[in-house]
Every structure is written in C-alpha cells, then in structure tokens.
Amino acid sequence: MAATLRDVALLAGVSPKTASNVINDRPHVKPSTRAKVEAAIAELHYRPNLTARQLKYGRSGFLNLAIPQIDWPYFAELAARLTEAATEAGYLLLLDVTSATHEAEAALMAGVQPSKVDGLIFSPLALSAEEIATRTDTTPMVLLGERAVPSDHDHVSVDSVVAAKAMTEHLIGLGRRRIAAIGRLSNSGTASVRMEGYHQALAAAGLGRRSEYEEGVGDYLRSEGKLAMARLLALPEPPDAVFAFNDLMAIGALQACREAGVRVPEDIAVAGFDDIAESAYTAPTLTTVAPDLDVLTSEVLRLLLTRIDGSRTEAEDVQVPWQIVVRESTGG
Template identity: 45%
Template sequence: MTPTVHDVARLAGVSIKTVSNVINGHPHVRASTRQRVQQAIAELGYTPNLTARNLRNGRTGVIALAVPDLSFSYFAELAGMVIARAEERGVVVLVEQTGGERERERELLRSPRLGLTDGLILSPLGLQASDLADRPRAYPAVLLGERVYDAAIDHVTMRNAEAAQAATAHLLAAGRRRIAVLGAHDDDGAAGLRLRGYRAALADAGIALDPELIVETRFWDRAGGADAVRGLLARGAGFDAVFGLNDTLALGAIRALQEAGRRVPDEVAVVGFDDLDEAEYAIPSLTTIDPGRRWIAQTAVDTLLARVADAAGPAGVVSAPFELRVRESAPAH
C-alpha cells in the first residue's frame, strides 16, 4: 500500500504535525528530529501529496525566478541552485529572462501572471526604487543583486565592496603594485561597488590610484576582458596584475595575456569574481571570489517561502558571506 503521513509519523516516533513541519521546511525543528523524519520518509518511500496540500493552502506550489540572461554563466548557475533548493522545499520554479530591461522588470512585478505563482525571486538590473512603490504588496517577492532599494521588500545581496577589497589586497600581499581592473563603472551596482573595494585596498596599502589601469568594458564577457587587456598592452600600460570584476572578464584576460606571451601568474597575476564552475578548471585555474551564491540561492528561496506562509518578520536586507578561492592564476605570496 502507498505509505501515508501517519506511517511516517509512526516510524519516526513523532506527531503528524512534526512530519508536516519537516516536509514544509519549517526552521523550528530539532536537527535530530528532522533527521529521523527524513530517514522514515526515505525508508517508506513516502511522497507528499503536494497538489492536495496546495489546494488546502490556496497556493500553487510554484514560484517564479527572473534573471537578466541565462546565457551568462553566473545566472545559469544561480538558477540551478535556486531550482535545487526549491525542489528540497517541495516547490517548482518557473524561470524567466528579463534582459535586464527596466520595463520588463517593472511588468513582472505587476503582471496578471503573478496569479499563477506563489511568489517571485527577481534579480534586477534596470529596476528603480520608484518602480517598487505601487507593486502588489500582498504578493511575496525577494530581490537579488547589488543595488539595495529603500523599500519594504526582502533583499538578498552580496558583500561586493568588501570582497573586491579582499581580492585586491590578496594581489598586493603577493607583491603586485600595478593592478589593472577590468569592467569598471562608477555606479551603485556591482561594478561601482567592486571598484570601490579595489580603491579602498589601494588606499590602505598607500598606493596611488592610476586612472590608466581602470578599464571600462561594454559587456562583462570574455571578449570584453580580452579586448581590455589588448588595449592595455597596445597603450604600453605597465601592469603586473589584473582584477576582472567577474570571472568571465578574468578568463578573457588570461587568454589575451597568453596570446601576447605574458606568463600567468609569473609576469601577470589574475583574479576574478563569482567562482564559476569553470574557474577551477581553467588553465591556469582562476583565483577568484566566491560571493556565496549557494547561500544566496538557498536564502532567497527560504525567505520567499516564509513570506508565502506568512511566517516572516519585517522585510530586510541580508548579505552573503564571501570567500577568496586561491588558485594558480594568483597564488598566495
């Protein structure tokens, strides 16, 4: 016979309510109790009737995730992590691309399609604070990304400036003094915040900022990183390190340096930001910042589902922990 929630409760030696709490991912369950229930579920092969549960709760069991562009490795990997966490929590994810366009991001927050999902995780690029003013307050939403809005909405972000400062400080500690930064922009997004961290590390080391080493790129892709390095070399700019403001810029920079006969890391050390899967397997492997993407994905899903269940407190901003991954492209001194 098909196992029931009563069978799980009996085998685990807990109440039906405790089994329900474990299935629904409620945080206030002892780790040992959660483990017993999960073992009982696995042993019995129990599958929750999500359709019936959602009908009782007036929910769809579906959440939406909107990112700028899945062709960028960062967003593709982030989406995979969100989907994995959602599966653990028993919900399905619908994924949309916005192209980073403000109007599409605005439309998502007001679309009648919101009725098909229980909540939205949105990674905006063009959205403005004013766009959040008249969104449906009853619809749960969580924002990702660097720009923090002055609005009553949950936001899961990363420590861009601090992490970039740590990456630059790592290069300085290895004796590098002419550090080119690729992908820079003076704005309040990722580029501006990471540039701020770069500047702070130079200031702490007493090294003057050289505008010649700050390179803007149109796109944060391999071509942008390669072209930026080729431009530096063509201008005769002396540099002994490169900080790509994301991994794809850094990987493109390594390619251009190798083409020019510059040895990495002997002549030029390279650091990236994001810790994409391919960073570990590049030649040389890429030293980079892990900004806590898995933590961000899991926290975003958990926060959204707490809002859906009306079990969360006031909206707020949380920042992920980061870690410097030291590899071949910029080893420790």
C-alpha cells in the same frame, strides 16, 4: 503509486501531523524525529501534493526565479541550487529570464508572472531602487544582487565593496603596484560597488588611480574581458595585475595573455569574482572571490517562505559570507 504523507508517517513511526510539520519545516520538531521523517521521505521518494496544497492553503506550490541571463555560469549554478532547495521545501521553481530589459523587469514588478506563483526571487539590473519602491503587487519577493534596494524589501547580497577591496589588497600584497580593473559599466550596481572597493584599496595603499587602467566593457562576457586585456597589454606601461569584476571576463583576460605571450602570474597576475566552476579548470587556475552559495540559497528560501506563511513581516537585508580563493593566476 506515488507515496503519500501517511506512507511517510507510517515508515517514520510518527503521526501524519508530525510528518507534515517536518515537510513544511516547522519549528519545535525534535532533531531525531526530523531525521526519521527525512529518511522516510528519501526512501519513498515522496513529493508533496501541490494540488492538495493549493486547495487547502490557497497556494499554487510554485515559486518564480527571475534572473538577467541563464548562460552566465553564476546564474546557472544559482538557479540549480535554488531549484533543488525549493523542491526540498515542497515547491516547484519556475525560471524567468529577463535579459536585463527594463520592460521585462517592470512587468515582474507589476505582478505579471509566467503562472500564478506564491513567491518571487528577483535579480533586477535595469530597475532603480525608486522604481522598485513603487511596487504594488503583493506577491512575496526577495531581491538578489548588489544594487541599492528600498529598505522595506527583503534583500540578499554579497558585500562587494569589501570583497573587491580585499581582492585588490591581495594583489597589492603580492608586490603588484600597477593594478588594473576590468568591468566598468554604466548603470551597473555591480560595477559601481566593485569599482568602489578597488578604489578604496588603492587609496589605502597610497597608489594613485590611473584612468587608463580602468577598462570599460559592454557586458560581463569572456569576449569583453579578452578585448579589455588586449587594450591593457598594448599600453606603454601595461599593468602588472588585473582584477576583473567577474570570472567570465577574467577567463577572457587569461586568453588574451596567452595569445600575447604574457606569462600569468609571472608578468601579470589575474583575479576574478564569483568562483564559477570553470575557474578551477582554467590554465592557469583562477584566483577569485567565492560567495557562499549554500548560505545564499538557504537565506533566500528562508526569507521567501516565511513571507509566504506570514510568520515574518519585517524586511531583512542579508549579506552572504565570501572568501578569496587563491589559485595559480596570482601565484597560489
């Protein structure tokens, strides 16, 4: 039979109330007591009774994660981490793939969910900040991504302007002066903020912008990165460095260089953004901006669960730490 809360409490040598406080991540529990209860949970493979929770608290025990794509490695890894963190908090995570369509995202804003959920984690791409501001559904929500959002909404993001500026400065620091960017995309918050950081770094270094070095794409895919790099390599004066606005496009760019017989990083340095697992296994391995997904995951769950339990009412805008991981594609 499945372990109960009383089983956990008995094994840990604490009261059921104390065990419940640990399971629900309530404050004022001694670290030593919390450790004993967590050890008992692990040994007994305890999972909270979601039906009982719903009856007692009027909650479903479900959270919904709405992302634009599941076949993008960044979102797949994020979904895996959030699923694990939600389970540890006693929730089941449902997945909703919007394909970045306005219709699907607007439905979520209106409260149309795959099931009754206690909270929503949402990465919108098609909706504007003005449209998000008109939301009337009261389901607790945390927004992800680099788009501008209303100030009264919880939001977790990476400061992509600063991160993109730092990556461009890394390329400049290598002595590269003809630095291209792959990732210009209309109506994309990600593209606009990363392009802004790229422009800031060029200006600070006294390097003029060259429109032929700013490659537009149809989507942030390997194939688009490959096509964009091929166009850059065909220029009368090709760039000596390329910053792709995500790792998938950077990986496509590496393939275009291989097929053209262009050496990386000797002839051209290549960098990406996201630090997906694949970036450590490309040939050459890929230099990239690595957001701290551990912090992102914990902050998203903290914001959402404190909204659900009513212990916090003021909106928070959290920026996640990041670092540049230098690998072989820029000489690391």
